[in-house]
Amino acid sequence: MTVRQMDWDFSKRGQEDVARHQKKIKDSIRENIADVISEESIISRKKGQTVKIPIRGIKSYQFIYGKRKGGGEGGGGYGLGHGKKDKGDVIGRRPAPNGEGDGPGKGGKPADAAGEDYMETEVDIEELIQMMMDDLQLPDLRKKEIAETVVPSGWSFEDVEKHGLKPNLDKKRSFKNAIKRAADSVSKLAEKTGKPMDVCQKALNKFKGDYQKALELLQTENPEAELEEQEDKLKPFIQHGDLRYRVPKENTESHSNAVILAMMDVSGSMSTTKKYLARSFFFWMVEFLKHKYRNVEIRFIAHTSEAKLVDEDEFFHKGESGGTICASAYDLACQLIDTDYPPAKWNIYAFHFSDGEDWDPAKTMLSVKRLMEKAPNMVGYGEIRTEVAYGQQLMRNFEESFSLERYTSYRDSDFEYYLAQRAELPLAGVILKNKGHVYPALKVFFSKEKRV
Template sequence: MNIIDRRLNPQGKSLANRQRFLRRAKEQIVKAVRDSSSRRSIQDIENGEKISIPTGGVREPSFHHGSSGGLREHVVPGNKEYVEGDRIPRPQGGGQGRGNEASDSGEGEDDFRFVLSRDEFLDIFLEDLELPDLVKQKVKRSESYSIHRAGYSPTGSPSNLNLVRTMRNSLSRRIALKRPKPAEIEELEQRIRELEGGHGDVVELQELREQLERYLRRSRLIPYLDPIDVRYNRFERVPRPVAQAVMFCLMDVSGSMTEHMKDLAKRFFMLLFLFLKRRYRHVDIVFIRHTHEAKEVDEETFFYSTETGGTIVSTALEEMQKVVRDRYPPDEWNIYAAQASDGDNMSNDNSHAASLLEDVILPMCQYFAYIEVAQDHEGSLGGALGAAFGRETDLWRTYKHVANKPGQAMAMRRVKNRREIFPVFRELFARENAPG
């Protein structure tokens, strides 16, 4: 008997099969993911998701009997009261004797449920989203180089020695210079020994000895491996262009924002954050939050700390302008910005904000997205009417005026319910001419 411990064998043997399965069911899975994402809470995005897809594309058909009709006989255990000839009313949903059979081929086949891991979920969800107009491609500083093979070189480090190439050179040089082969020398020596032992022809012996002498001298003079034979693999460092991009996240945290609105805004930025982190390794993210004054903060503070105060939108834009001036020269960086607000602003600040946006921010931005979060009045008549009549906020009107001018790379969306976050996000960042 042998006992073998296989526990340390590589795990995930069926990973390849799983990927094939996901690829196969791609269409249905993408749809299921979109559907389910509207229901999810933002914290859940860190977890996997159980999804259910129609069996259509992943059905494994086979010839088998249908589950109804015909004459069937069943032998079942546990008789309590029946005698021959008893009649039993037909149970609903198939014969009781074959309950199992019926469910195997019946409702069990309609849907296929399984769990997608977090990575798989995000990959599918964020697929075909991208930052628009990533055009000002700049070569980032020296750190991003890739190494390419670039032929052979006569110098290099010993670890890059190319043995095959070296020996090939050596061989051709030896042939060209007629260096005697060891086998030839050996044969000559053999002949000499024979002649010496057998009292052969003295003249011939003499000739052979001279020839041997010549051979030996020649093989001493012509080395087996000469430094000029040696070749090394050569590698070249090729600078890789990296699109330098920075995303500004501007969020209003003033007192007028209710918990609900803050929640919506944070969800949006959380999604944006996940998206950028996953898809663009070289994107910088700057978090700016504002009340009546704006401050650049770190991720932790941005998402989790609380503050209240009045609302002056232009402060955030000014702060952004300042950060850009200090760290992100627009001619070297692709600049993006996303702003979330409830649309309230000090009324005397509106014109200032508009001119800032139009004259300073938009010219240096590749894309500017504005999300207005609103109270969720869903269901109530007033809310529905309000939305129908487009009860626009001051800031919305102000921004709309700017955005409506031709050639502005600016998008505006309004979000009222957490269900709308995912679709709106997808709208804002959908890859152009992306399928679906």
């Protein structure tokens, strides 16, 4: 027979090699984590813990021909195709792979025809966080150990003692003890003397609760005669042993709260791209802190020359006209801490993004100092310079006022950051020039906190 049915054992090889390939993809994500985490699809995901991100496929390298330059400006590749067409006919369009536009994350779509070898890969956000934690070497965050703060919450008297100060005398409890002792004594007397309970009670009452004297009387010939006038109601006579004193105790409460005070200049000069960098940064900041605290809140402080509390959408998407006074944001942050986020109960993370413009930097520095006095966990300032920087740079003022030291990243010399020379000062500054800088900025911010 030349045609036969072959029910092959499903060899595992295919699946095994799929897993090998998947592992390579994971490694590649790890290596390119800075680019991956700033993908727009992550922060704009609808819901759920997984996101699809375009990553460059793992290639099999060989000597191959390059793409020939096509005609015209920005010419890409060329190719052969079939179809009834004339010269100049448009056969297809797709979003440009490297848009010149200002928007982040444009293009990068998986290529069909002649384009780059990108593939969409599903990644778990949690997995990305783990990769970052590993890289950041933040074991305290990684283990998801919840950081708790213990604060006193007043006094309570849950325990009692036989000795104590008069003001702490527990009258009710002492009285109860006396009643109990009286009842016990009556029972005992009745048992010992064989007299009825009411007679015993009368005897006890006659001697104001003195058990010994009552017993002696009851053991005489005719005690009833002597006890006629006595009441047979149980009367507590408080003795020294009945007294109970309250023990005063100081109470505490545990909190695991963090608040992010997100501040940003929303004046006209902050373009969509610039705001996107801030958005990406805050997204991961929240995700990180969720690993450390049970309760993480974020408050959005948008400022021009004045600051106000806004919601997330307004913060990232609405621009406003007006000047730029950064101090206003820091002042509002201080105010919020005073009213809503007492540092005793809240871990405070304040971060401010601007493009460096400030009409009154001296005033801003004073406000920053005031904020630093509120005992925040970390304060950060991010200056976004997506264009060649000209004009004012608020970072300079930070540098001078807080004696910050300037560093450049080992991995990406284009990335600059500033750290307080005084190790215990929880202040860091970063300069973000592109999407790739979001990750190192996070790294600086959280590493600094670790060292404080």
